[in-house]
Amino acid sequence: MSGNDFTADEMMTIAAARALSNDDVVFVGIGAPSAACNVARLTHAPDITLIYESGTIGTKPDVLPLSIGDGELCETAVTTVAVPEMFRYWLQGGRITLGFLGAAQLDRFGNINTTVIGSYDDPKVRLPGGGGAPEIASSCGKIFITMKQSLRGMVEKIDFFTSFGHGEGGDHRKRLGITTEGPVLLITDLAIWEPDPETKEFTVVSLHPGVTRDQVQDTCAWPAKFADSVKETPLPTEEEIRTLRDLKARTDAAHKGKAA
Amino acid sequence: MSGNDFTADEMMTIAAARALSNDDVVFVGIGAPSAACNVARLTHAPDITLIYESGTIGTKPDVLPLSIGDGELCETAVTTVAVPEMFRYWLQGGRITLGFLGAAQLDRFGNINTTVIGSYDDPKVRLPGGGGAPEIASSCGKIFITMKQSLRGMVEKIDFFTSFGHGEGGDHRKRLGITTEGPVLLITDLAIWEPDPETKEFTVVSLHPGVTRDQVQDTCAWPAKFADSVKETPLPTEEEIRTLRDLKARTDAAHKGKAA
């Protein structure tokens, strides 16, 4: 395989994986976060601790779970605790260094909506809701967000504050008495964004290989800010691509399962 | 052995055992309560559920534990839970039908002191304190108390309210918002006492075989009340005595253990 033989989705997952380290204790969401965490574990961060909200602590799945409670998460875990304990001792207890969230709608300050499109009382689309996100966003040491860019997703104003990022920006978290860092990284299929140190507005710091500034702006409904020097995200290595694809192939085979 | 061949201590334990039933879920204290509960289990109440505050639920020890956390309690239990869970889900959760308490000092309304003799800040004797008793007394469906009678133990006024019985009597429990019954039975080495339905003052309802009213009064510092018709506690049966003595013999042998 050549260095350019990868999809934007794969680049997103690999860029997210690179941001993870051996010392992280990660509260993992399903989908791209789960893929990124497991690619990290299978490449440069073999000792990373992955926690799924189903109560599985220190899990090492061979295939990606479809749900956050697949059997393999438990079988490969250091221990499996009850869900109330997970939220009380581990998340609220401040034991999780990093929370990894996705979003249906995201604004420039890292606030997330996964609750409703339209009004809460008479929604156009009723989304699944927050699940663990409201407290993941406030209790984890820091937050990574990963999502595909789109005008419907990266919006000027989210319809509902499912979880709080930097609010209106600046020191809004601190003003609410939240002591954790909040969103420190946004990894999309096109770019890597970091909050501005002062305003906390997400700013593009790295474009994925071959991506233009226009592509970023065309898929983001707010006026995108770019850092003074925007880097290019390093190409996926052969090991990264192979690890991700092997993982996905094992996962697909496993999930075909039984039903027709 | 003849029907009269038993000690006052044995009579106390056996009388307490008889008051227990198969359907009881008992929070067991160490000493006489533990002996009574296990005699009940080994005679007429084989299905009684015994719970020790160490977290052992549904335990069936072959010898009496010296502490509330001896290994055999765990080995013979249906399950062993953490101590916070014991106090939250099981005791406070209202799952315990009966609490069984002892006392260093007891008053006529079933209020108990196991904290200090003398003043709290400068005690004459510093006793162990309440342990589980304050919440056992309020959260269990009802309370049995067992103790040997003495002028130092059954007092006009306790030095410290470690746990609340009927307070000043009458509906004092209800006035404090306590919804459980509180002390419903006092079993001593001389007699069985029940609270008066109105005043809640302990009243002798049964004298153990051979015990006189004077003996009861001579070992009780408040003016003892007697029911209109005071019964005689039935003699221990041969099975009861044998079960208790076998249990004690096994226990003594086990506790001699190793140290000189």
Add this chain to the structure above:
Amino acid sequence: MVKFVSLAEAIADNLHDGDSVAFEGFTHLIPHAAAHEAIRQGIKDLTLIRMTPDIIYDQMIGMGLAKKVVFSYAGNPGVGLLRRLRDAVENQHPRAIEIEEHSHAAMANAYEAGASGLPCAIFRGYKGAELAKVNPNIKSVTCPFTGEELAAVPAIRPDVSIIHAQKADRRGNVLVEGIVGVQKEAVLAAKRAVVTVEEIVEDVTKVHPNACVLPHWTITAIAEVKGGAHPSYAHGYYDRDNAAYLEWDKISAERDLFESWMKANVIDALPGDFAARVADLEVNK
């Protein structure tokens, strides 16, 4: 006193029109067979409580059993949205339902408070989150030592909790292993508890001293239903039928397809049918 009964009896005796009920299971051990029995019995006006209402609540809502849903994540896990729930919320089909929405932390704490006999739970939560503005059951208390404001939610106390577990023993003690979710809390918080199990064995108390065992006197009724969690799974018995979860997304997308599927697979089916559904998914013991 726990009773060993058929699933039909367990549901008929314990779940009544208008009850609040928690069919719990956090992706693992979801009581599908029991939910299908409730649907067959046509029980009405239920308040359905669950952290993760997934396929079974989508089915119960789609069949019109629910008047209210209390939840924290209403999705088909790993797949997407719940289409029957959406139809009820967005279009009031087949009836309007009330929703009371929380976060996972709030629900988990509320179950824990219910099991603990407390009227409410306190936790550090909902900071900056908008649910606190739309749900009047989210309030706050102030720590009397630090002055910190903490979130408070009422304890969950269902009329009935219904769970699926791996094993019961002949005394009626119930063993739950693996991802245990909030099942223990749901059972202890409820007035009545119904448990379906994969099998009834001689004794479940020797597995491990600290295994999650619910003593017999905390359970109202036990019914043996092999495969009763399908397409969810039972750790040690059979795997999750991930394909069935993917398939549900299509079945639930259209009202007609949903109804014909429900007739064929639920209304005209029996608890005994679950065993065959897991035959190909069994794990080597």
Add this chain to the structure above:
Amino acid sequence: MVKFVSLAEAIADNLHDGDSVAFEGFTHLIPHAAAHEAIRQGIKDLTLIRMTPDIIYDQMIGMGLAKKVVFSYAGNPGVGLLRRLRDAVENQHPRAIEIEEHSHAAMANAYEAGASGLPCAIFRGYKGAELAKVNPNIKSVTCPFTGEELAAVPAIRPDVSIIHAQKADRRGNVLVEGIVGVQKEAVLAAKRAVVTVEEIVEDVTKVHPNACVLPHWTITAIAEVKGGAHPSYAHGYYDRDNAAYLEWDKISAERDLFESWMKANVIDALPGDFAARVADLEVNK
């Protein structure tokens, strides 16, 4: 990052003059060897926290290490009073100590709140009990839904928690089995956690999925000390030395006898001496 060290190092690195420390263990797995090491190192002005201060706190108080004790039951379990603690409270010998006294329910909830990162715990307790009048750390909060007044106590957050466990594995994961007490909560509530273990094995994560395992990243230091709980016991390793508990009642009754016993058995002893003390108490594995 967890460190495998000698007991002397583990205590020297983690327990300092003036610290608040919980040597936990609810009758089972009491960290006697670690407490003896603290005594040998002569650490001063400690705030000793424990639900059931028994022999080890009697020893530490008798040796003058404690300035304060936070507890809920200060007895020699099944035997009687703690005579060195009494001497300190009643006669200020060898020094005056401050006491903060709670009920078991309060302490258990306070540890749980500490592990949960909360500033306080609420529970239904202390109704009519006089401790609420003499301990300013017992307050109340009102349930915002029902108006019920509940007791509140501050969370316990020790500088250090010290426990004894059966096993650690090579990664540093720690297994506690049997009567688990409040050890998990004590470890998670503390800033630093020291664990002594009976043995270090390859892997502790396969015992049972829901066994009480503390992941390596929650532990600061691990020291292998065979027999380190004696005369308490380690489920699966050796039995409780009940006779030693009975004997302590005599040893602790007189200051001179206490001091000579401490010199012979603690000051002039080593952690390695514990193995021999349990030799006759070992259970068949």
